Amino acid sequence: MINPVWLRSFCVLVEEGHFTRTADRLHMTQSGVSQQVRKLEEYLGVALLDRQGKQFTLTDAGGCLYKEAQEIVQALSDLAEKVAADPTYEGNVRLMSPGSVGLKIYPKLLALQKRHPGLAIDYRFAPNSDVERYMVEYNADIGLMTRPSSLPEVNSRPMASEELLLVTPFMNNAPDWQELLTLGYIGHPDGHHHASLLLGANYSQFLNVSMFAQRGFSNQISLILEPVSMGLGFTVLPAHAVRAFHHPKLISAHRLENPVNETLYLITRRHRNLPARMNMLVGEIRRWL
Incomplete structure (x- = not known):
């Protein structure tokens, strides 16, 4: 040569x-x-x-x-x-998060990308376990999780908080324990985690989600509240997902006596120095949240 x-x-x-x-x-x-x-x-x-x-x-x-x-x-x-070169508004970024926060920030990410066509954002909605796995396997650059990572390869730090809400078919008052048992539960990938946090803090009878008859399950964030709106059960979701539901008059979002805010954690590959475009994106997400 x-x-x-x-x-x-x-x-x-x-x-x-x-x-x-x-x-x-x-x-x-x-x-x-x-x-x-x-x-x-x-x-x-x-x-x-x-x-x-x-x-x-x-x-x-x-x-x-x-x-x-x-x-x-x-x-x-x-x-x-x-x-x-390390341009701030050019290059690819692979981002993953639970669906609730994704519903809030994805439209803003698209607007950012429209202002800066050199950016290419690959955004995937996924439960905590998948976000963590993709990070370890070098298939994601930035992640958001609703718990800190337990893996040594992953660095996590608190970024924001999100309120958890009990969501039922439309009713005026927050349901009592017996009403929840009668309604039954609509599950989703992070449902056990969310329900344990909120119901455990507000209902002394609560031990685990298996106490409720499961009336349905959806892994699509935009569809979780569909069965709830039809009277088929209740669920627990972060506020961002509840606000994004397109039939708000068919559901009731209840703030219970003991509010629970779920911490959102920024996760990145440990010891990786993020390029300028990714640091810019982290700053924007922090501001939006």
Whole structure:
């Protein structure tokens, strides 16, 4: 493989037409420039210059090499700039979060991407366990979880909090324990976690979600409240998901006597220095939440 440093020195020499000016431009000695050109000739097995004292002309081989080498040297220069560049509003970002917070921030992310077309945002809604797994497997850059990660490869820190709400078919007052038992439960991927936090803090009879008859289950955040709105059961969801429901008059969101706020954690791969576009996105998400 041709040494790219030799190629660059040769191209500059052709452009300057003089060993002294070339040495000055490359911050080298004249003998250093001459030595690199000779090494290039030895490697290729052809003469590149017809030397006349301190002057020279290009041989046919030298002219051919210069024509081809210009693009190579420029491409290598561009590559170095691209690798070193760290633009704030360009590049890909892979983001994952539970669906509730996603319903709140995804429209804002799309608006940000529209303002900065160089950004490409891959956003996936997923339960905590999947967000954590994708992070460990290097398939996500930034994650949001409703609990801190327990894995040594993952760094997590509190970012915001989100209120949990008991959601029932439309009724005026918060249901008592017996009404919840009668209604039954509509499950979702983070449902056991949410219900345990909120119901455990407000109903002394509560032990676990299995105490309720399960009337349905959905892993689509936008569909979890559909069966609730039809009177098929109750559930517990973060406030962002409740506010996004498109039939709000068919449900009741209850703030119970003992409010519970769920902490949202930012998770990243431990010891990874995030590029500028990802730090920008983290800052925007923090502001939105």
